[in-house]
Amino acid sequence: MTFENTQAFAKELDSQDKLHKYRSQFIFPKVDGKQVLYFTGNSLGLQPTRTKSYVDEVMDDWANLAVEGHFHSEKPWWDYHERFANPLSKIVGCLPSEVSVMNTLTVNLHLLMVSFYRPTATRYKIICEEKAFPSDQYMFQSQVDFHGYAAEDAIVEIKRRDGEHNIRLEDVLSKIEEVGDELALVLIGGVNYYTGQVFDIKTITAAGHKVGANVGWDLAHAAGNIKLELHDWDVDFAAWCSYKYMNSGPGNASGIFVHEKHHNADLPRFAGWWGHNKERRFKMEPKFDAVEGADGWQISNLPVLSLAPYLASVDMIDEIGIDAIVEKRDKITAYLEFILEEISREVGSTFEIITPKNPEERASQLSVFLHGEGRSLFDYLMKNGVITDWREPNVIRLAPVPLYCSFEDMYHFGQILKSGILA
Structure with missing residues (x-):
């Protein structure tokens, strides 16, 4: 045109x-x-x-039903998050069982790294992009420090070539191959916050897997913005905030993706009662039994007042x-x-x-x-x-x-x- x-x-x-x-x-x-x-x-x-009506509905249920709103409101609070599964799965390209909502973005990335950053004496390095969003940089630094590694050794940044503003795909792939057997995790922003560059998630994920590393993505600037096929691209995990392209309100709840191949794997995770078997959650059993799927990474009961604006926008995006x-x-x-x-x-x-x-x-x-x-x-x-x-x-x-x-x-x-x- x-x-x-x-x-x-x-x-x-x-x-x-x-x-x-x-x-x-x-x-x-x-x-x-x-x-x-x-x-x-x-x-x-x-x-x-439309957001106000979704929030007002929760407020009215709280006023009229109080604690009974967990089970007897029009959208019962105890399974409120399940309403996100179908629309979010279409937004990020996956199975409904592979997505959940909880916490905020960096909190969720930390929690997912409990499962997917499992460093050993020989395989402990993390690859990320140069000039990642500062929160990601701080997260990487604290994670490797927690595991007893020096950031300057364990964190490998893929840099831009002199005089260039964006990172070349071939440089990402060559760095993954170079780090090779020492690489534990690739974790990159799907869209760079500063330049707006979109990374080739499918190709980079395959390259990370080829050398035996897990591959995750920070999709803060990607979810609701680019076409994603997280399941078919074989991404291990991802997380995103909801307040940018999904219009859920300042600092609001985050979404997560965990590939179904990991749902029944013996992975460590930090547990809480909302991730416990839904059918027996209120029996208050002493031993944790994770819900199958991404919901099994939930910890606390969910902030429904925060989820209401998110659901309003997700419903709109699903409609479009x-x-x-x-x-x-x-x-x-x-x-x-x-x-x-x-x-x-x-x-x-x-x-x-x-x-x-x-x-x-x-x-x-x-x-x-x-x-x-x-x-x-x-x-x-x-x-x-x-x-x-x-x-x-x-x-x-x-x-x-x-x-x-x-x-x-x-x-x-x-x-x-x-x-x-x-x-």
């Missing part, structure tokens, strides 16, 4: 967009009484209008379908890329998009290096109703989330960006 940098063309794209009707089902903040252009769904998704989301994602991201290039040409500034140009290696994010521009441009955008994200030294991250961003948003962003540079 040949794009045009005009409001009329952007409106025409919106009129053809099958997802455009969902825009009205989200609540946008306002600046100076005007709805913002929201580009930070990769940090915190907007609130769906991940394929439709990905289709619009690619088109609106390409249009944003075009707008950036057009404005750069018009004003004579150099905007270097450090996210891969190949659509298969990116998702709903463009990270833009503002050569010759500083924090003042970001401040101008924010003041004028463009909610975006600043990363040092001078990168802005733009996430044109397909559920609620419009093509006309992209056009208006370009005009505000242009005026900010010329101001």
